[in-house]
Amino acid sequence: MTYSGFRVFWEGLRGNKGWRPVWRDPDPKAAYDIIIVGGGGHGLATAYYLARVYGQARIAVLEKNWLGGGNVGRNTTIIRSNYLLEGNQPFYSFSMKLWAGLEQELNYNAMVSQRGVLNLCHTDAQRDAYRRRGNAVRMSGDDAELLDAAQVRQMAPFLNFDNARFPIKGGLLQRSGGTARHDAVAWGYAHGADKLGVDIIQNCEVKGFRIEKGMMRGVETSRGYIAASKVGVAVAGSSGLVMAMAGMKLPVESHVLQAFVSEGLKPTIPGVITFGAGHFYVSQSDKGGLVFGGDIDGYNSYAQRGNLPVIEDVCEGGMALMPMIGRARLLRAWGGIMDMSQDGTPIIDRTPVDGLFFNGGWCYGGFKATPASGYCFAHLIATGEPHPTARFFRLDRFRSGHVVDEKGMGAQPNLH
């Protein structure tokens, strides 16, 4: 089924009776060439690019619940490519290029909105650090602009510029950054992959791997055994649990990150704004709700919900940044499980098991990476070699010392 403005008009005239499901709901076959475990953004994107770019066939995506019910539907929808390190920035730059053409490619409206991401700075030292990061971003071919306080005031006059402790001195703006509708990203990739013949199998939980002599043979699932010589795992917060079934311990802890949305308000926030003195980032959805978040709760969790102290902390950050939201009511808060790696950087790599590939450790930055993560993981699975932009995301980098520690926090997952 192809979507278009004309189609919407046509179906409108005919009582909307011609719409079909966005993807099929097939039963699992006995065997596939490639199985992707995890029907979230990254898993679906991987299946899509395997079929579309790497010409692979007989692919299945196995999802334990419903499609897109995990972190791809729980994040704050921000897309950006403003990283510092050589290991990260080219990858996110690649992701941003894929975002820009995503909707046309998938024929699905993911509401990609490149309306800018503004990181505020509050001290001279922070401005220096942002200048350095901005230069790194520009050297990778992306855009970054350092704004002074007057320019920030023009963009967002409602901010608390004269906060006694954290006055706003300026900001680093990336105009190509913005937001996308997260559910539609999952649905769009599912739609695109399904059209290329990928079987998307929901309510199918992987219970174990069948590994013989170090070679992948297939997966045991709640819907029976499925054979496949190549299996890619992209399960975010459940990475530790799934890879334990293959006998592996990961350099990853699972933590809960909360996100929040306020009641609908009139349009007020132009793009994404982040507070540089606390951890708070906010954007406004098309429905008018302020979508915001902050730090992870800080302790291992699989609960998909957090506790009140962090809610208070995030809201304090919001009040320090823009006191005008003080009378807006919080509508909802929810949590997602983040696979926090030991250096804050993801892993897209082979594993000691021949035919088992791992994609994880996304910390709380996985959403913006969705297209490139899928593309690079597909490249790895199809060719056996890492994609050039993801070559730093090795599983063995912790043993060898080649960590990519963007924040410089060391091996302490809850600080990344």
Added chain:
Amino acid sequence: MLIPHPLLGPRDAQEFVYLGPAALIDRPQITFPLTDASAALDAFHVYLHERENPAGLHRELWFHEQGDRSWLVVTRDTRTHDIVGAELATDIARAVGRGRGPEAPPPANKDTA
């Protein structure tokens, strides 16, 4: 979350800082002179980076920073955040021979000697 501090009773988890799994107490013991540097590196890599990361009961280190500054080993269910128990980390470390041992007797007062 309320953490049942063995000395102070129930305390708000906000008073604490979280470090990670209680297995961090078991720092690899390296004896010198070093005969196998690669094995030592492997041991420290596993200690520092690899995590059990269970969904269920998890023994973990919390530091009572806004309180008596003791380290606790808290047993908590990562699926529900229910806290099952808390012990002093020094007791656990001593039990496996890792702590500083029993308190040394106070030094004799030289004035009265």
